[in-house]
Amino acid sequence: MQFDRTIWERPFSRAKIPPFPCPSCKHGVLKMIPNSLRLEETGRSKDAHQHEDWEPDWIMERWIALFECPVDGCREMVTAHGDTRLEQVFDEDFGTRFESLFRPRGFHPAPPIIRLPENVPDQVRQAIESAFELYWVDSGSAITKLRASVERIMDDSKIPSTNKNGGYLTLEQRLDAYANAFPDEKDTLKALRFAGNAATHQHSIANVVVLDAFQIYGPTLERLYGNDAAMIKAIQQKMITNKGSYTS
Numbered sequence: 001m002q003f004d005r006t007i008w009e010r011p012f013s014r015a016k017i018p019p020f021p022c023p024s025c026k027h028g029v030l031k032m033i034p035n036s037l038r039l040e041e042t043g044r045s046k047d048a049h050q051h052e053d054w055e056p057d058w059i060m061e062r063w064i065a066l067f068e069c070p071v072d073g074c075r076e077m078v079t080a081h082g083d084t085r086l087e088q089v090f091d092e093d094f095g096t097r098f099e100s101l102f103r104p105r106g107f108h109p110a111p112p113i114i115r116l117p118e119n120v121p122d123q124v125r126q127a128i129e130s131a132f133e134l135y136w137v138d139s140g141s142a143i144t145k146l147r148a149s150v151e152r153i154m155d156d157s158k159i160p161s162t163n164k165n166g167g168y169l170t171l172e173q174r175l176d177a178y179a180n181a182f183p184d185e186k187d188t189l190k191a192l193r194f195a196g197n198a199a200t201h202q203h204s205i206a207n208v209v210v211l212d213a214f215q216i217y218g219p220t221l222e223r224l225y226g227n228d229a230a231m232i233k234a235i236q237q238k239m240i241t242n243k244g245s246y247t248s
């Protein structure tokens, strides 16, 4: 799955809904069920129209909708909700006009922002899938989940979490140990650790940081747990077991 930020970073129009991938079968593209969409202006926003200084960008709206996966045998159903952002658009028939763009504040279950290889350990997968949901709700929490998933990679790679005196090792110390075995992947995981630390100490984390984190994490997970990684491991084991001598 190619990483396409435009799916995730911008509010969308009713006429051009981004191709959100299905959270269940992963390859279907979710379709909004047209009559499921409900968009309402808040009461306070309606009242504000009476104000003499009222401008269109004072409008506050909320929406809910159902999305469905069109793939036979899947038909996953996803709920979505959010608010809107008013943008000026040019229309050939009507000239310049305002349009409400849909800004999601939640999906359930959430579309996968990156592809997770089948061999990703369950605990790593669960943490990353939580980050898919949290991305829409609170970017700092999404990053914290990604950092937690890095800890779970350390666990899965049998990197000790305590020193010989029983004291806990920090993620930084565990990553140093991990770098001996997987030097190429250390920088991505180190970057996620920094982002996770920033999320813990800062009031808010920009969405761009979360998308950057997903973008660099995807290829790393592919190299660690993708089919190529599994195939390389199998060949390594075959060569070692047979001491380099085999005919098939």
Ligand SMILES: [Zn+2]
Residues within 6 Å of the ligand: 022, 023, 024, 025, 026, 027, 028, 069, 070, 071, 074, 075, 076
């Ligand atoms: Zn599906």
